[in-house]
Amino acid sequence: MRKDLKEWKRSLPKLAIVIERIKAVLHLLETIEVFRDLSIQEWNFRNLVAEKLVQLLKQQRTYWKQRGKIRWVKQGDAATKIFHAHATIRHRQNRITSLLDQQGNLLCGHEQKAQLLWSSFKERLGVTEHNQMLFNLVQLIQPGNNLDALELPFLNEEIEAVVTSLPNNKSLGLDDFTNEFIKGCWSLIAEDFIRMYQ
Numbered sequence: 001m002r003k004d005l006k007e008w009k010r011s012l013p014k015l016a017i018v019i020e021r022i023k024a025v026l027h028l029l030e031t032i033e034v035f036r037d038l039s040i041q042e043w044n045f046r047n048l049v050a051e052k053l054v055q056l057l058k059q060q061r062t063y064w065k066q067r068g069k070i071r072w073v074k075q076g077d078a079a080t081k082i083f084h085a086h087a088t089i090r091h092r093q094n095r096i097t098s099l100l101d102q103q104g105n106l107l108c109g110h111e112q113k114a115q116l117l118w119s120s121f122k123e124r125l126g127v128t129e130h131n132q133m134l135f136n137l138v139q140l141i142q143p144g145n146n147l148d149a150l151e152l153p154f155l156n157e158e159i160e161a162v163v164t165s166l167p168n169n170k171s172l173g174l175d176d177f178t179n180e181f182i183k184g185c186w187s188l189i190a191e192d193f194i195r196m197y198q
Contacts, residue, residue, distance in 0.1 A: 015060050022053045156194055160186075163193070 029046045032038065038046065098108045099116055107113050163186055166179040182189070 015056060015063065019053065019056050019060065022049055022056065025049055026053065159194055160190070 026046065026049055029038065029042060029049075032042070096113065098106050099113050101107060101116055107116055163182060166183065168180055170179055172178060
């Protein structure tokens, strides 16, 4: 069966060849349209071929995107050409080639750009538009008189409510247990949990 599948794969046309053939058909139809109007059948055929070309180009884009990811997983961290190419692209994207000052002059030198950024930062630092407080802090922050409830131990119902509301499908905690494990074994470990938090 493997041999038959390999033969079948060899018989399939390559994606790039199919795209080139479809482009040639579209070019032929456009050339015909220059000399005469297309019939309804030719017009519909051209639309179908154009839609097929768009689908194949999307498929080709997906193929190269997946292939690039596979190459990056295999060779990304090694000191290979692909690693250095990606590093160069990231460096170019992070680089500020030029800046405009307030007069509209284009600054390209490193010292000029650094001076412009420093002066702009100094102008903004410490400048505020508000001269007074917009809200009353005394009214918003009420002093608490009776804070004894904060020192009370947790109730059993509070602990059980927290455990049942734990979200699922989360990563391991510091104790290397998942929330599903704690919920599933709660009948066995409830007493130890409650004793620990009281």
